[in-house]
Amino acid sequence: MTTVIETRGLTKRYRGGQLAVDRLDLAVPAGTVFGFLGPNGSGKTTTIRMLLGLIEPTAGSATLLGQRMPRAARAVLPEVGALIEGPALYGYLSGRDNLVRYDSADPTADPRTRRARVATALDRVGLTAAGSKKAKAYSLGMKQRLGLAAALLRPRRLLVLDEPTNGLDPQGMREIRTLVRELAADGTTVFLSSHLLDEIEQVCTHAAVMAQGRLITQGPVAELAAGTRGRLAVVTPDPADAARVLKELGLTGVVVAEDKVSADPPPPDADPADLNAALVRAGVRVRAFGVERASLEDAFVALTGEGFDVAG
Ligand SMILES: Nc1ncnc2c1ncn2[C@@H]1O[C@H](COP(=O)(O)OP(=O)(O)OP(=O)(O)O)[C@@H](O)[C@H]1O
Numbered sequence: 001m002t003t004v005i006e007t008r009g010l011t012k013r014y015r016g017g018q019l020a021v022d023r024l025d026l027a028v029p030a031g032t033v034f035g036f037l038g039p040n041g042s043g044k045t046t047t048i049r050m051l052l053g054l055i056e057p058t059a060g061s062a063t064l065l066g067q068r069m070p071r072a073a074r075a076v077l078p079e080v081g082a083l084i085e086g087p088a089l090y091g092y093l094s095g096r097d098n099l100v101r102y103d104s105a106d107p108t109a110d111p112r113t114r115r116a117r118v119a120t121a122l123d124r125v126g127l128t129a130a131g132s133k134k135a136k137a138y139s140l141g142m143k144q145r146l147g148l149a150a151a152l153l154r155p156r157r158l159l160v161l162d163e164p165t166n167g168l169d170p171q172g173m174r175e176i177r178t179l180v181r182e183l184a185a186d187g188t189t190v191f192l193s194s195h196l197l198d199e200i201e202q203v204c205t206h207a208a209v210m211a212q213g214r215l216i217t218q219g220p221v222a223e224l225a226a227g228t229r230g231r232l233a234v235v236t237p238d239p240a241d242a243a244r245v246l247k248e249l250g251l252t253g254v255v256v257a258e259d260k261v262s263a264d265p266p267p268p269d270a271d272p273a274d275l276n277a278a279l280v281r282a283g284v285r286v287r288a289f290g291v292e293r294a295s296l297e298d299a300f301v302a303l304t305g306e307g308f309d310v311a312g
């Protein structure tokens with residue numbers, strides 16, 4: 001399997017002294033939808049800027065489509081569609097004319113087919129109706145869509161999207177997820193950053209998890225969560241009693257939702273069968289009992305010992 005993004009010891013220390021990315025070894029296999037996950041401030045945008053040759057690493061190296069960045073930027077970047085924080089737009093031009101400008105800046109783009117390319121890109125991101133509106137009158141979500149349209153003007157081998165659903169409403173987020181799946185089905189590798197765990201779980205085949213500039217883990221999404229125990233869940237007509245018994249058994253994070261009582265993953269030395277037996281002994285009628293499939297969030301908490309919050 002070939003890798004489309006690879007970094008070795010990639011490090012960025014900003015001038016103020018902030019170590020934003022710390023010896024990152026990332027490997028993104030071709031053909032994946034790869035989620036770059038981490039809380040706010042964990043170094044995602046900094047990494048993406050280095051990948052695209054927009055800032056110099058302090059140490060380490062990055063290759064994009066097998067070529068060393070930033071040296072190969074001219075050769076590689078035409079094959080890479082990118083959406084980074086706050087796409088540069090001309091506010092006084094319409095969304096459509098902004099795309100025309102982007103397309104004109106590409107020396108390999110045939111001017112005769114420009115209008116059609118722009119129309120297709122607008123359509124893909126759901127901006128056809130708003131295409132004539134001035135970009136300065138666009139909402140955050142509309143600007144985000146326009147930035148994405150610019151990345152889609154030509155076929156790409158790789159798309160690098162920094163928080164593509166930022167500013168979008170739930171419907172817009174769904175549309176972007178669908179679009180990402182379509183692009184992946186066409187053979188484009190999609191690398192997208194997000195601080196939203198469930199977004200990564202919904203759309204990505206692979207993920208890397210960052211915390212405070214460091215890579216915590218990377219691999220297929222299914223495997224990342226597989227090593228972690230999920231939450232305990234009990235379905236019962238006696239939820240209050242079940243919650244009390246689980247707390248007495250030392251379980252934490254007990255939550256009651258109608259007839260379902262759940263708790264933080266039991267410690268590895270606790271046999272779920274014993275927990276179930278204790279519930280029954282206490283007179284709790286148990287309809288269903290089990291350890292749920294671990295989510296990426298469970299895995300993150302297990303790996304970092306922390307909640308998925310902003311680091312200082
Ligand atoms: N230009 C800069 N100069 C100094 N420090 C910076 C700069 N840009 C980012 N940082 C710091 O580097 C760290 C990583 O920031 P970065 O923007 O890469 O995080 P992020 O994971 O993209 O966060 P978010 O989810 O909020 O977009 C933060 O502590 C941030 O304050």
Ligand SMILES: [Mg+2]
Nearest residue numbers: 044045046085
């Ligand atoms: Mg960012």
